[in-house]
Amino acid sequence: MTKVQVVIIGGGAMGVSLLYHLVKAGWRDLLLVEKNDLTHGSTWHAAGLCTHFAHNATIQELRATSVRLYRDILPQETGRDCGFHRSGAMRITRNPDRMDEFRHVAGLSEFTGYPLEVLTPDRIAELHPLARLDGLIGGIYEPDDGHVDPTLATQAMAEMARKGGAQIWRNCPVEAIRQTRGRWRIDTAKGPVESLHVVNAAGTWGWEVGQMMGVNIPSVPVLHQYLVTDTIPAVAERIAGGLPELPMIRDPEESWYVRQERDGLILGPYEKEAQVWSVDGVPPSFGAELMPPDLDRVAHIIEAAMARLPALETGGVKTVVNGPITFTPDANPLIGPAHGHDTAWLLTGSSMGVMEGGGAGWFLAHWMTHGAPPMDALAVDSRRFGAWADRDYRVAKAVECFGLQFGVHYPHEERPAGRGLRLSPLHDLMIARGAVMGAAHGWERPNWFSETPNARPEESFRRANWFAPVAREVSAATSRVAMADLSVFSKFEITGADLAPFLETLGANRAPDLGRIGLCHGLTPAGGVLSEFTVTRLAEDHAYLTSAAAAEEIDLDLLRLRAKGMDVEIRNVTDDLAVIAVMGPKAPETCPELADMPWLSARETTLDGIAIRALRLSYIGECGWELHVARGAATTLFEALERRATPHGLGFYGAYAANSMRLEKGYRGWGSDLTTERSPLEAGLTAFVRKDLRDGLTRDPAWDMVLLEIATGEVDPFYAHSVWQGDRPVGIVTSGAYGHRTGKVLALAYLRDATARDGLSVSILGTRRAATILPQAPFDPDDTRMKPGATP
Incomplete structure (x- = not known):
């Protein structure tokens, strides 16, 4: 029996990168097993494109880290080139919305330090003289982008890992995986291995390896084709004339990319109707094979590329590559802990494994070493999908993501595939009352309410068709009474003799007293905000916790980790309970039985004969309650509340109105404003951190979260806008919206220079x-409206 600290399953760019970075981090007794040979699967046939373009700072850093590794670090360490070409890259468009997207990404990049240039048509012609400009309105240029030889880069990482003592077993399929007594046994063709940690980096085989581990891997292999041309005379002339390599060029509207390959070109089309492959298991014998060419599927895209780059027509087709790449439901990789396991990890699902692999290995190695990711991980955390992400869902979303590989990413984007998986018991009632639904962790939830039947949201970077309806929803909550379906909350019942010490060690805040409600932030070892729980103390041995919908698996893992060695039972009751919010100055008249409840208190009682758990709190800054009720009684309670509230001017509100109102109160949101990158002190939550922890959470230099009022313009802020002081970027917006009660444009932002x-x-x-820093919340800063007996 071979005994090691870590077994990595999969020898593509992702897995080998992790092996390399764990060695760098000082780990020993490392083993990577690969069923065929290194780079087999999707790495070897990748086009090797590397970019800095991303809508998320973490994704951008994965890609930028890969570029630095392939371009600078590995050649210096090995003394050999990895085949990296710093050609630069551009994206072109004839779509005004796309130009908004380009400007948004360029704004994020100003803050992250990877500046991108927004292009005019004349600048496009200067950078890429082979491109026709017909219809183009602009583009974006990524000067440090390039392409790499995937095999050379992977082998270089493997060489350095071996020099650091790591082992690589090639031609060694994994046959079974099981966990016993806190360690993993991996049966391989070369014998059994016992390991403390196991990492699924199997890429194309990620789903199958996940099945062995007992972990749901929502990824699907999708066939992607690209063609390599023979000599292109115009390219050969440039080479002969000593001109630099042409930048890569992408046309998102026509869905293709082109890059120079020696004296020819590579053309990669992405068809709208993706062809999934081997959804229920890749053939065991599959390795470095390709599918037969199927250019008829992409002929229309090839023709569009030739119209934009006529030089493409002057070279014949030398090679067609048609092979599988993996897609997750949101096209981001799966990186991080496997849900339900302390020592199982995922590093798989990347459709851009070479582009992201160098950085992804660094990211997970840091997480495994320090117990926390180096940056906000929500965009890649493998637990952002739950058991609800079943076969139909992963296939539907993979097809959608492939077809929208070059889709415009709108700030409030709601894509249609894979919907309707998790429905609140109030779902049909919400639809009947005009709810326009969005998706949150598989749930359908009301985003806003329309007076027009079958309304659909506009996709825009500017104020859309829901702006006026949201204003009406805010008005109802502010002047009358409004109800909302908050059933998407994650919900946990905690019981047992050790409840008190469990709650005291759960996070940064002290546990609430009996019958009271508190806010508690679970922290990473580095002091970042991992979780945010609303904690209700129902009895000496019973607490009820709620948290964000998207945090369900993350929070359940944290609760179970904190409960180790304690006499407590944790039950996930997310699907068992519904939550109805009743908010507004007329809420006490709607529910007079509850009007005497103190602020931040809880009561288990009945309304109209229906058992409820009433929580006296508000995320929107208005008087009211969250009423938690058994799923089977939810519709009856809702209809009873509706009858009670109608005489008082009942309205309804959704997630967009809630976002507007909570920003007017300066309330932070988990997953946007609160992340593992920043401590609760930096987030402005000092009041929720007990005094004995504050010194340990102080950072130097510390960032500072501020609430900004921004001058009115045609676009309301949303996220990832850079904050400037003069000519230097000093911060980043994490969330924003128009405040309908105050008439102010508001945003929460972190300043990395707190001065x-x-x-x-x-x-x-x-x-x-x-932009101006607001010293206090612009709406009801003294919280008088939320307290019992308050007058509006």
């Missing part, structure tokens, strides 16, 4: 707008 207090501006889609 930058004056002369601020926010760059929103390329336009700088003056």
Whole structure:
């Protein structure tokens, strides 16, 4: 029996990168097993494109880290080139919305330090003289982008890992995986291995290896084709003339990319109707094989590319590559702990394994070493999908993501595939009352309410067709009474003799007293905010916790980890209970039986004969309650509340109105404003951190979260806008919206220079707008409206 610390399953760019970075981090007794040979699967046939373009800072850092590794670090360590070509890259468009998207990504990149250039048509012609400009309105240029030889890069990482003592077993399929007594046994063709940690980096085989581990891997292999041309005379002439390599060029509207390959070109089309492959298991014998060419499927895209780059027509087709790449439901990789396991990890599902692999290995190695990711992990955390992400869902979303590989990413985007998986018992009632639904962790939830039947949201970077309806929803909650379906909350019942010490060690705050409600933030070992729980103390041995919908698996893992060695039972009751919010100055008249409840208190009682758990709190800054009720009684309770509230001017509100109102109160949101990157002190939550922990959470230099009022413009802020002081970027917006009660444009932002207090501006889609730090919440800063007996 071979005994090691870590077994990595999969020898593509992702797995080998992790092996390399664990060696760098000082780990020993490392083993990577690969069923065929290194790079077999999808790495070897990848086009090797590397970019800095991303809508998320973490994804961008994965890609930028890969570039640095392939371009600089590995050649220096090995003394050999990895085949990296710093060609630069551009994206072109004839779509005004796409130009908004380009400006948004460029604004994020100003803050992250990877500046991208927004292009005019004349600049496109200067950078890529082979491109026709017909219909183009602009583009974006990524000067540090390039392409790499995937095999050379992977082998270089493997060489350095071996030099550091790591083992690589090639031609060694994994036959079975099981966990006993806190260790993993991996049966391989070369014998059994016992390991403390196991990592699924199997890529194309990620789903099958996940089945062995007992972990749901929502990824699907999808066939992607690209063609390599023979000599292109115009390219050969440039080479002969000593001109630099052409930049890669992408046309998102026509869905293709082109890059130079020696004196020819590579053309990669992405068809709208993806062809999934081997959904229920890749053939065991499959390795470095390809599918037969099927250019008829992409002929229309090839023709469009030739129209834009006529030089493509002058070279014959030398090679067609048609092989599988993996897609997750949101096209981001699966990185991090496997749900339900302390020592199982995922590093798989990347449709851009070479582009992201170098950085992904660094990211997971840091997480495994330090117990926390180096950056906000929500975009890649493998637990962002639950058991609800079944076969139909993963296939539908993979097809959608492939077809929208070059789709515009709108700030409030709601894609249609894979919907209707998790329905609140109030779902049909919400639809009947005009709810326009969005998706949250598989749930359908009301985003806003329309007076027009069958309304659909507009996709825009500017104010859309839901702006006026949201104003009406806010008005109802502010002046009358409004109800909301909050059933998507994650919900946990905690019982047992050790409840008190469990709650005291759960997070940064002290446990609430009996019958009271508190806010508790679970922290990473580095002091970042991992979880945010609303904790209700129902009895000496019973607490009820709620948290964000998207945090369900993450929070359940944290609760179970904190409960180790304690006499407590944790039950996930997310699907068992519904939550109805009743908010507004007329809420006490709607529910007079509850009007005497103190602020931040809980009561288990009945309304109209229906058992409820009433929580006296508000995320929107208005008087009211969350009423938690058994799923089977939810519709009856809702209809009873509706009858009670109608005489008082009943309205309904959704997630968009809640976002507007909570920003007017300066309330932070988990997953956007609260992440593992920043401590609760940096997030402005000092009041929720017990005094004995504060010194340990102080960082130098510390970032500072501020609430900004931004000058009015045609675009309301949403996220990832850079904050400037003069000519230097000093911060980043994490969330924003128009405040309908105050008439202010508001945003929460982190300042990485906490001394930058004056002369601020926010760059929103390329336009700088003056911003002022608000010293207190602009709406009801003294919280008088939420307290019992308050007058509006």
